[in-house]
Amino acid sequence: MTAVLDETPVATHGTGRRSSWSAALALALFEARRLLLSLPVLLAFAVYVAWIVWQTPDFEDGYPALQDADRAGQSTLLLVGLAVLVCVNQAVLRAKRRDTERHFAVLVLPGPWRTGAHALSLVPVVVLTAVCTLAQFGWSALRSGAVGSGSPGELLVGPLTVLLFGALGVLLARLVASPIAAPLITVVLILMFFVAGGFPAGDGERGLRWLTPVVTEASSQTLPASLLDRPAAWHALYLAGLALTLALLAVLAGGGRGWMLTAATAGAVALAVTGGVLQCAPVGADTRAARERASVSPEKLQTCVRHGSSTYCAFPDWTARTDSWADVVHDVQSSAGGTARTQPLLVRQRIDARYGLTADAAIEPSSTPHQVTVGTAWGGNRVPEFSAAVAAVLVAGDEKAAGSLCDGRMVTVMWLALNRLPHPMTSLRNVRLDDSVTGSAIVLSPTNPMSMTAGQTDVVRELLGRPAGEITPRVRAHWAELTAPKVTTAHVAELLGVAAPKAADKCE
Amino acid sequence: MRVSGQVRVGGQVRVGGQVRVARELLLPAGRALPWRSPAAGAGLGLLILAVPRLTDTEPAPWLALVLLRCAILAHAVGLAFLMDDPARHTTATVPTRRALRTAVRLALITPVTALWWTAALLLVPSHIRPPTGDLTLEAAAVCVLALAAGAAAVRLTDAPAPGVSVAAALLFTAVVAPLLLPDQWALFVPPGDQRWGVAHERWAGVLAGAVVLWGICLPEPLRRGPGALRLRSPCGTSDPSRT
Amino acid sequence: MIPTVSASGLSLRYGRAQALDDVSLRLTQGVTGLLGPNGAGKTTLLRVLATAVPADRGAFTVLGHDPAAPAGRQELRRGLGYLPQTPGFHPDFTAFEFVDYVAILKELTDRTARHREVRRVLDQVDLAEVRGKRIKKLSGGMRQRVALAAALVGDPGFLVLDEPTVGLDPEQRMRFRELIAQAGEGRTVLLSTHQTEDVAMLCHRVLVMAGGRIRFDGTPAELTARAAGRVWSSTERDPAAKAGWRTGTGSFRNVGSPPDGADLLEPTLEDGYLLTLDGADAEVAA
Known part of the structure; x- marks a missing residue:
């Protein structure tokens, strides 16, 4: 008898809780559907998906490094986040705006549960965001030229940012019952991105800038994943903790009470603080040492492969790419004459990671004979740049000497570099800093740039217009003269059988 | 029972009476205006500009421009709510034209906006302030665009308070436009950029377009043309708010 | 009597819904009631006549003013009073x-x-x-x-009232009826309502709308007369009745086609309204 009496109220209580949960879940599903179908969210997703489709194939010229691809979409997701913020805020305020609050306030499901349901309604949007992020990353990862590895922490940042903004929208509605609050907060957030974007690494790599949801870097340099050392996992923890804190604060502001809620809020704050503090800690000494080592003495970390007579040394992630480099070297050497045709080269991948991602540092040219530097990026303009460096080393002997080439040899270098590429004229335009095919210009290479005079440009353009079968024998025949120091451009033009430029060589 | 001897006071007003209506309307329309939203927007705008002053840091010229543009956006978001009118259905069929009613609202908000803009400019130290005339053009274009979008919302929907949708649309445009506008259409150029002049010719175009849009949306249509976008039936007791 | 409001061929469509379907009417001074089920097009008709929304087709004049031209609409609005269904x-x-x-x-x-x-x-x-x-x-x-x-x-000379008595208590409704009756003296009042008593007590004419069309146009007495001989009393619910309910006395009040020798009752306006709607339904179905 006693047992029965004891049990009955417990059972009733349990049912009540459970029904509250299931009702809140049903409400969350209902609100989630409305949220996903609201016009701003639909538009934001449309823009985001269009951006993925438009951007991903060309990301890093089709040779993506996955340690960069994992955070490529984060900034664009802010748009989705802002749309979710405004829409979920309006959804929470709907009852007040439509004057149904008086009715809803006396329904079985209490106010705090309704607030909680609104916070839960964010989950499907966040999941959809995660699916989009994964699709974008997966697309990059499946490309044949992809190298490196992504970080789960970075992939989580996008969806968690959307969750954070949504939770902010719910909390805002519970604090300020005005429809203008969310649009105005959005303006403030837009301002913050501009300001944060203006100082991408304002106070070093770490520090307070990691408190913003999406942390961008000033550098476009691709580093090996192990040297990146972005505290992505701690940042994800920080975002998750912050989002949970805001959502639970909204439930508290909506009238929720009880020790479980208080404890959960305290736990969420603890998560946010832990993540927030740890992510801001300065870059560790071992990372600094590893970066120094990779920059100054890469040979200790690299694997070398032989293709033909030349050796190709790459960081572990990039060994697969040595084939592409070897193809370019083979093309350049097969057009050359003399000993250059068989000269063994050392192609070494080099980076300058001493400044982390805070700045793009130029790589010093190597003075080691017959050594060519190649960077971490590939595809697009990087191919003619590397090709130019190979040709310059074959003609001048080493990179340092190639940087100060100022005579007719520059014609030979550029012709060697470009004539076997699929679109020589386009490559000529791309490899020059000002995208021109006339006049003097700077020619880019993985290390220091080289310079072409207007006359050299005219001769190279003329040569590239002729069939390779006509020029190659002349290059081979006159190789020694063509590569002799101080040879004039006019003489080179004469040897190769094209019109000589009017102006004399004069380097700027 | 009609009050005997009552004059048809309405009968007095004909041509020229619109001015008197406008004058009489100023005070109640001023009371009916949703002041809180523009005030919040303007306040936030000034706050954005005041923060560097209060913290005694001097922003770089590019940052000063970003701050001013965000302040303009905040104010425009406030203005998006200006056409909200809870009494819209009650006053739907009065003889005073919508254009005149809107003009009265505009007459009330314009001096306030002008004052606000002056204060906003003064908050930025003169040596880092971007060209005042050009930036005033940007501000005018964005504010008129917000008002025109509000007028369009009133024209195309039956909602008494479309402000929040207008604000959302404005924000969406503000975020997406800088991302998607191709270079030859660039509007948001930094100071000292060689495209500054051309960009501000485009801003003048935006202003003109906004004014035209506003002009189109002001009159109440006599016919439901092909552009009649009211697709939802306003009838039925179950859906009175129809928003 | 000279009509103060006359409309012909008013049609209006919201998306796929035909809210008004070729509505023609003439109103004279006094209170005219507009009855109809939800979604019949009452509010749309009132909004069109009050110039809140233009019709797709058709024309109308109020007190001689044609709202098709801006000047006519202004003149019309100067003589118009409008109480919307949900005033703000x-x-x-x-x-x-x-x-x-x-x-x-x-x-x-x-x-x-x-x-x-x-x-x-x-x-x-x-x-x-x-x-x-x-x-x-x-x-x-x-x-x-x-x-x-x-x-x-x-x-105003023309008063358009869209369900003004909704949500009022009986006393307030009585008071409102008084006000509307007063307003109807020397004016044209078009009153949309769900309350058949309002119409019975106030209106000299009644229109019944269904499916965007006018199904009845006449006096309240004529509407009531439509049910003459079609309301009867029985001890059980009569399966032949269109509608039937047990009254406070315990017997059933049936509306429809009575069997021979049925105990006929005095019809009300509501009976006439129900039978008119029933006919309209049948017509729509056919």
């Missing part, structure tokens, strides 16, 4: 301020005369006592009366 207010205005505001919008620019007029209509709707109170502090019935005062201000 500026909640911070007092009752007086709000009616005064509407009066200005109705181009009553002489301040003294206008204030006198506003006080008169507020008196007329029994709000003299609370005219200084903010609208947000007023009860639902009082707000409805503020909206009626806003419609009445400026002494």
